[in-house]
Amino acid sequence: MSPDPGATPLLEARGLSAGYGRTEALRGLDAEVKAGEIVGILGENGSGKSTLLKVVARILAPTSGEIRLDGVPLASLPRRTTARRIAYVPQSVDLVFPIRALDLVLQGRAPHARGFSADSAEDRERALAAMRACDVEDLAERDASALSGGETRRVFLARAIAQEAEIWLLDEPTAGLDPRHRLEFLAVLRRSHRERRGTVLLVTHEVDLAAELADRVLLLRRGRAIAAGPSATSLTPENLRRTFGVEFGVRDSRFFQVEGLSDRQSLDT
Amino acid sequence: MRLWPRAARLRHPWAAALLLLAGSALLGLFTGGVHLSLPDLWSGAGPGGQTARLIASLRAPRVALAAVVGAALSLSGAAMQALLKNPLADPFLLGTSGGAAAGAALAALAGLSPLLSPGAAFLGAVASSLAVAALARRGGRLDLQRLLLAGLIANAFFSAVLLAVFSVASSAAARAMLFWMMGSLADASLGRVAALVPYAAAGAAVLAFHAARLNLLAVGEENAAALGVDTEGSKRTVFLAASMLTGAAVSFAGIIGFVGLLVPHAVRAAAGNDQRRLLPLSAVSGAALLVAADALARSAFAPAELPIGAVTAAVGAPLFAWMLLREP
Amino acid sequence: MTLAPNLTEIVFALGAQDRLLAVSDFSDYPAAARRLPRVGGLETSAERIGSLRPDLVLASRDGNARGVVQALEASGIPVLTVSGESLDAVLDGIRSVGRRLGRSEEGDRLAAALERRREQIRRSVAGLPRPAAVLLVWPDPPQAAGAGTFLSDVLTEAGARNLLGDRAGWPVVSAEFLATAPIEALVLPASAQTRGVYERARASGALSRGTVARARVIWLDEASLTRPGPRVFEALESLARALHSRQDGAR
Numbered sequence: 001m002s003p004d005p006g007a008t009p010l011l012e013a014r015g016l017s018a019g020y021g022r023t024e025a026l027r028g029l030d031a032e033v034k035a036g037e038i039v040g041i042l043g044e045n046g047s048g049k050s051t052l053l054k055v056v057a058r059i060l061a062p063t064s065g066e067i068r069l070d071g072v073p074l075a076s077l078p079r080r081t082t083a084r085r086i087a088y089v090p091q092s093v094d095l096v097f098p099i100r101a102l103d104l105v106l107q108g109r110a111p112h113a114r115g116f117s118a119d120s121a122e123d124r125e126r127a128l129a130a131m132r133a134c135d136v137e138d139l140a141e142r143d144a145s146a147l148s149g150g151e152t153r154r155v156f157l158a159r160a161i162a163q164e165a166e167i168w169l170l171d172e173p174t175a176g177l178d179p180r181h182r183l184e185f186l187a188v189l190r191r192s193h194r195e196r197r198g199t200v201l202l203v204t205h206e207v208d209l210a211a212e213l214a215d216r217v218l219l220l221r222r223g224r225a226i227a228a229g230p231s232a233t234s235l236t237p238e239n240l241r242r243t244f245g246v247e248f249g250v251r252d253s254r255f256f257q258v259e260g261l262s263d264r265q266s267l268d269t
Numbered sequence: 270m271r272l273w274p275r276a277a278r279l280r281h282p283w284a285a286a287l288l289l290l291a292g293s294a295l296l297g298l299f300t301g302g303v304h305l306s307l308p309d310l311w312s313g314a315g316p317g318g319q320t321a322r323l324i325a326s327l328r329a330p331r332v333a334l335a336a337v338v339g340a341a342l343s344l345s346g347a348a349m350q351a352l353l354k355n356p357l358a359d360p361f362l363l364g365t366s367g368g369a370a371a372g373a374a375l376a377a378l379a380g381l382s383p384l385l386s387p388g389a390a391f392l393g394a395v396a397s398s399l400a401v402a403a404l405a406r407r408g409g410r411l412d413l414q415r416l417l418l419a420g421l422i423a424n425a426f427f428s429a430v431l432l433a434v435f436s437v438a439s440s441a442a443a444r445a446m447l448f449w450m451m452g453s454l455a456d457a458s459l460g461r462v463a464a465l466v467p468y469a470a471a472g473a474a475v476l477a478f479h480a481a482r483l484n485l486l487a488v489g490e491e492n493a494a495a496l497g498v499d500t501e502g503s504k505r506t507v508f509l510a511a512s513m514l515t516g517a518a519v520s521f522a523g524i525i526g527f528v529g530l531l532v533p534h535a536v537r538a539a540a541g542n543d544q545r546r547l548l549p550l551s552a553v554s555g556a557a558l559l560v561a562a563d564a565l566a567r568s569a570f571a572p573a574e575l576p577i578g579a580v581t582a583a584v585g586a587p588l589f590a591w592m593l594l595r596e597p
Numbered sequence: 598m599t600l601a602p603n604l605t606e607i608v609f610a611l612g613a614q615d616r617l618l619a620v621s622d623f624s625d626y627p628a629a630a631r632r633l634p635r636v637g638g639l640e641t642s643a644e645r646i647g648s649l650r651p652d653l654v655l656a657s658r659d660g661n662a663r664g665v666v667q668a669l670e671a672s673g674i675p676v677l678t679v680s681g682e683s684l685d686a687v688l689d690g691i692r693s694v695g696r697r698l699g700r701s702e703e704g705d706r707l708a709a710a711l712e713r714r715r716e717q718i719r720r721s722v723a724g725l726p727r728p729a730a731v732l733l734v735w736p737d738p739p740q741a742a743g744a745g746t747f748l749s750d751v752l753t754e755a756g757a758r759n760l761l762g763d764r765a766g767w768p769v770v771s772a773e774f775l776a777t778a779p780i781e782a783l784v785l786p787a788s789a790q791t792r793g794v795y796e797r798a799r800a801s802g803a804l805s806r807g808t809v810a811r812a813r814v815i816w817l818d819e820a821s822l823t824r825p826g827p828r829v830f831e832a833l834e835s836l837a838r839a840l841h842s843r844q845d846g847a848r
């Protein structure tokens with residue numbers, strides 16, 4: 001299942017800088033993602049990892065540098081075209097108005113829709129199938145604003161599936177989930193990825209999650225990449241120390257435990 | 270905080286809305302201080318028939334104007350609520366009403382013919398909207414939070430202008446202004462309705478076209494952007510369309526409050542927030558509501574006529590309070 | 598000082614004008630009043646009045662804001678409030694102002710003279726047919742004089758029937774009422790502004806359709822008609838004459 005090492009990257013960041021107002025969250029980031037990979041993007045808060053997702057999702061425009069999709073600059077493509085290939089699953093959404101979970105999933109069909117027509121029967125079918133795949137079909141008629149965190153995340157994942165996007169951007173998908181919901185979500189994610197062979201960019205600060213799920217990891221600190229590569233080899237205590245500023249101990253190459261704070265000075269060398 | 274009662278969703282919202290509109294239209298035509306006799310109207314014969322025809326010809330334009338203004342205000346309110354992700358948004362929040370009133374007031378002060386009043390009001394509304402939009406610009410984007418604040422500032426500013434105009438205005442201008450600021454459909458004529466319709470239709474068409482995008486924006490700007498919507502373009506367009514609808518409505522009928530706030534609210538409770546349904550249903554319901562309100566304005570203290578803004582406020586405020594109390 | 602133009606006229610009529618410190622903005626009758634310093638319109642500020650330190654302030658009960666009157670009284674300045682809500686009240690007002698200014702003789706004399714005039718007019722129209730009339734203080738939006746106002750008294754005592762006699766105050770009436778009520782006479786105060794507004798309303802506004810468009814229009818001098826003072830009786834006389842001149846050539 002590992003991607004062909006010679007293939008051109010699906011997504012590429014070149015000298016990418018982006019931020020909010022005066023704060024620059026990303027500073028000249030270079031990175032690449034190959035098709036079919038699950039890439040874990042690790043970093044502490046403020047490292048720019050969520051910003052990276054937002055730039056790829058075209059929610060945020062870069063201040064300099066670019067993202068390339070299949071070698072073509074993202075900014076030169078029409079928004080709807082990229083929306084058909086890239087799906088963004090946010091960490092949380094503030095739903096002010098009531099909305100049926102099914103309608104929320106149906107919104108994922110928007111990039112494929114034409115004009116202001118009503119949802120077709122086909123759209124409905126796809127949406128329901130996507131919800132089935134994420135085990136949320138029985139929530140279809142319920143008000144999405146009243147669902148639990150875990151249920152909402154799975155509804156958004158269903159939306160990404162309904163969107164028929166080949167690239168999924170997941171922003172801290174397990175944050176705030178209790179163990180049961182976390183398990184459910186990850187099971188659904190794994191299953192869907194297996195079935196669809198898409199590309200997943202997963203932002204998290206749970207090192208265990210990255211180690212477990214990701215084929216490759218990208219470690220960010222202060223808007224720049226510290227390390228990138230296969231998770232097996234790149235998740236070293238040294239890299240992790242530089243990313244998070246804490247000492248990590250590794251057990252069985254999968255269980256990462258925080259053992260203490262590290263000396264700040266040595267971080268930014 | 271959700272402000273709508275968890276009412277049973279209507280099975281046939283369109284049937285209900287159209288029925289309401291038809292009922293209101295009949296109410297508007299047949300009530301008022303003066304009795305309109307149906308047999309006389311039908312036969313049209315003799316002095317009785319003539320009087321009946323006269324009354325009908327006086328009321329019909331009012332019903333038409335009330336319907337178009339009610340629809341325009343409700344559409345604008347619904348769009349603003351979705352755009353600002355705020356169920357309490359109101360078409361007057363963005364300073365359009367203040368600008369329109371100030372425009373008309375200044376025109377009256379300058380001694381311009383009252384025929385130019387709607388034009389002056391419209392210019393005022395447009396100027397106000399553009400100023401508010403400019404104030405809300407932040408790094409090339411239209412910042413929705415700032416939009417709300419800028420609108421508040423605009424309204425405060427225009428209130429001051431209006432008070433100043435009032436204090437120096439001749440009693441003539443002051444009287445006309447007062448009745449106008451509380452809303453009045455008394456000057457309805459088919460000509461005025463015809464002049465209003467293009468603006469209302471244009472605004473409605475633009476909003477209808479953006480309905481699906483508004484659905485996405487109602488969940489969030491990031492949400493919409495990630496699904497392929499040009500959020501800046503859409504925000505700007507929706508804002509301008511809503512401002513145009515409000516500006517046109519205010520220019521022809523003065524400041525009529527609560528309609529733009531309550532109608533989308535009530536329709537949302539009955540039929541959900543899908544803009545593709547909410548927008549047209551709000552338009553029809555808003556038309557029905559304002560026609561009924563106008564009928565009430567003409568008959569409550571007949572032969573005296575209440576300013577319609579007073580009626581919508583008198584009915585709207587308690588209604589709103591009731592909705593708040595019902596909130597579980 | 599006076600806070601309303603009708604009160605200025607009363608003071609002058611009583612011959613007490615040398616006691617006037619300042620007058621209300623619109624006091625333009627008699628001509629001498631124009632030379633007196635102004636103290637503000639119907640809505641004026643208590644501080645402004647107080648700063649001029651008058652011994653007495655004459656205020657109109659219906660015209661001036663109550664807050665101003667209360668503020669003045671609170672600061673110890675005596676205020677005499679005069680009501681203008683009926684012709685009787687106008688006469689009482691003249692008498693009380695007279696007494697307060699130490700001119701009770703002149704006050705009573707003036708009131709009696711006006712009362713006689715009024716009685717004369719009443720007698721002359723008694724028994725004559727009473728045309729249905731509406732008195733509009735403003736053409737558009739059409740604001741009429743209803744029951745309980747001095748203008749309603751003017752209408753009825755001039756020998757007309759006030760069609761708005763069952764509605765109190767100053768209602769703004771609807772176009773449909775004006776178009777269908779059996780209006781024979783429409784009475785309006787004449788001024789450059791009202792004439793302009795009337796023309797427009799008559800052409801395409803609230804006065805353009807139905808019975809009101811066919812009614813006879815009687816224009817009366819604005820200043821005499823709309824101020825509840827001594828001159829309103831002149832307006833009363835003019836109105837009576839205008840209403841009944843067709844019936845009785847001798848008037």
